[in-house]
Structures are given as C-alpha cells and as structure tokens.
Amino acid sequence: MHRRLVISTIAATALCGTALAGAATSASAAPLAVDCRKVKCVALTFDDGPIADTRRLLRVLKDRNVKATFYVVGKNVQKNPSTVRTAALAGHQIGNHGWDHADLTKLSAAKVRSQLSRTDAAVKQATGKNPTTLRAPYGAHNATVRSVAGRPLVHWSIDTLDWKHRDTARLIRTVNAQTKPGDIVLLHDIHRTTVDAVPGIVNALKSRGYHFVTVDQLFAPGKLPAGKVTYHNRAAYRP
Ligand code: NI
Numbered sequence: 001m002h003r004r005l006v007i008s009t010i011a012a013t014a015l016c017g018t019a020l021a022g023a024a025t026s027a028s029a030a031p032l033a034v035d036c037r038k039v040k041c042v043a044l045t046f047d048d049g050p051i052a053d054t055r056r057l058l059r060v061l062k063d064r065n066v067k068a069t070f071y072v073v074g075k076n077v078q079k080n081p082s083t084v085r086t087a088a089l090a091g092h093q094i095g096n097h098g099w100d101h102a103d104l105t106k107l108s109a110a111k112v113r114s115q116l117s118r119t120d121a122a123v124k125q126a127t128g129k130n131p132t133t134l135r136a137p138y139g140a141h142n143a144t145v146r147s148v149a150g151r152p153l154v155h156w157s158i159d160t161l162d163w164k165h166r167d168t169a170r171l172i173r174t175v176n177a178q179t180k181p182g183d184i185v186l187l188h189d190i191h192r193t194t195v196d197a198v199p200g201i202v203n204a205l206k207s208r209g210y211h212f213v214t215v216d217q218l219f220a221p222g223k224l225p226a227g228k229v230t231y232h233n234r235a236a237y238r239p
Pocket of ligand 1: 047048097101137138
C-alpha cells in the first residue's frame with residue numbers, strides 16, 4: 001500500500017500469483033502465475049554481483065522467460081545500479097548479500113546492521129524497493145546475524161560449487177543431475193563460466209518440466225519467517 005512503483009506491481013504479482021496475474025498490463029515481463037504446490041519449480045539464485053557480465057545473464061534469462069533471484073553485494077549495487085534496476089523490472093527478485101561480502105559472524109551487531117542497511121539503501125535507491133530476504137555471505141550466520149536480519153535468511157539446497165570448478169559443462173551436468181522439485185540452486189553471476197552454463201541449465205530443466213521461479217514464488221502462498229534460515233527446498237519447508 002505504501003509502494004506504488006511499477007516494479008512493486010511485478011513483485012506483488014510474483015508473490016500473490018493468481019490473484020494479481022491478470023492485473024499486470026504494461027509490465028509485460030511480469031511472470032505468469034505459477035503454483036509451486038502443483039507444478040515442478042526450481043529457484044535459480046545468482047550471488048555476489050552485479051558486475052558488468054550480469055547484463056549478459058539478464059539477456060539470457062529474458063530470452064528464455066526465466067525468473068531468478070539475485071543476492072547482491074551492496075558495493076556492487078552502488079557501482080551498477082542500473083543493472084539491478086533492469087533485473088527488478090524484468091521480474092527478478094533482489095535479495096541482500098551484505099555490503100562487501102564480509103563474514104557477518106565475525107562482526108559486531110552494529111556492523112552487521114550497517115552491512116545490511118547500506119545494502120538495503122543501495123537496492124532501494126536502484127529499484128525503489130527494499131530486499132525482503134537475506135543470504136548471509138558464505139552461508140555463515142549466528143544468533144546476532146539472525147536477529148539483526150529481521151527477515152528470512154534464504155540459503156540453498158544445491159551447492160553447485162561453480163566458483164570452485166569454473167567449468168560450464170560440469171555445472172550443467174551437476175544442476176541437471178541434482179535438481180529436485182522445490183530446490184534453491186546456488187550460482188554466481190560473477191563467473192563467466194556460470195553465465196555460459198545458464199542456457200544449458202535452462203534447456204535441461206525445462207525439458208523435464210521445471211518452472212523457473214523467484215524465491216518468493218517458490219514458497220508462495222506461504223511466507224518465510226524472519227530470522228529463520230531456509231536451507232531446504234520447498235518440499236522440506238513447513239510453514
Ligand atoms: Ni556470496
């Protein structure tokens with residue numbers, strides 16, 4: 001009610017699915033309603049950007065009508081605000097991944113708060129909207145981090161190790177072999193080999209009937225609780 005931007009309409013459509021899908025008019029990128037309780041869904045998540053190459057990834061996703069979630073690093077948002085704005089306008093979800101990818105468990109509560117609020121502000125400036133979920137860098141969290149977060153922590157159910165192997169063919173095979181309905185796949189758009197793998201990943205999973213959704217869509221109509229960590233796929237989630 002307090003957010004009236006077009007991108008908010010897209011986000012609301014993603015969240016509320018069937019209720020609002022028909023309301024999207026000019027936002028041609030708004031996703032069709034997908035009910036992940038009924039169809040096979042997977043949430044691709046891209047961490048640590050945006051960098052220049054993120055634009056190439058956005059084109060790959062757009063060409064295939066794939067929605068994803070970006071866990072962005074605040075200082076990279078500050079450098080590439082228009083990329084984050086383009087992503088949000090395309091219907092992708094933007095999540096908070098800290099200001100400079102520091103291990104939050106090594107920081108005071110005040111510094112954790114600063115990591116998150118600076119990133120929130122950069123995303124808000126770029127997109128008009130605050131990120132509603134956090135992915136802690138390295139997946140590292142403790143009671144302070146969870147409390148300061150004040151929002152759900154969304155981690156992953158498939159760790160592709162793309163950052164380690166930097167091997168496009170291997171990454172396609174890994175994701176295709178491991179993905180089950182409801183999975184959250186950890187990927188990094190800062191690696192060219194990962195962006196190169198996305199067409200192959202999408203082709204493989206689409207041929208098996210998967211729908212590509214944002215994290216919010218994956219759990220809709222449920223809402224993840226603040227301060228709790230979601231490692232598991234949708235099937236394991238108990239609201
Ligand atoms: Ni990261």
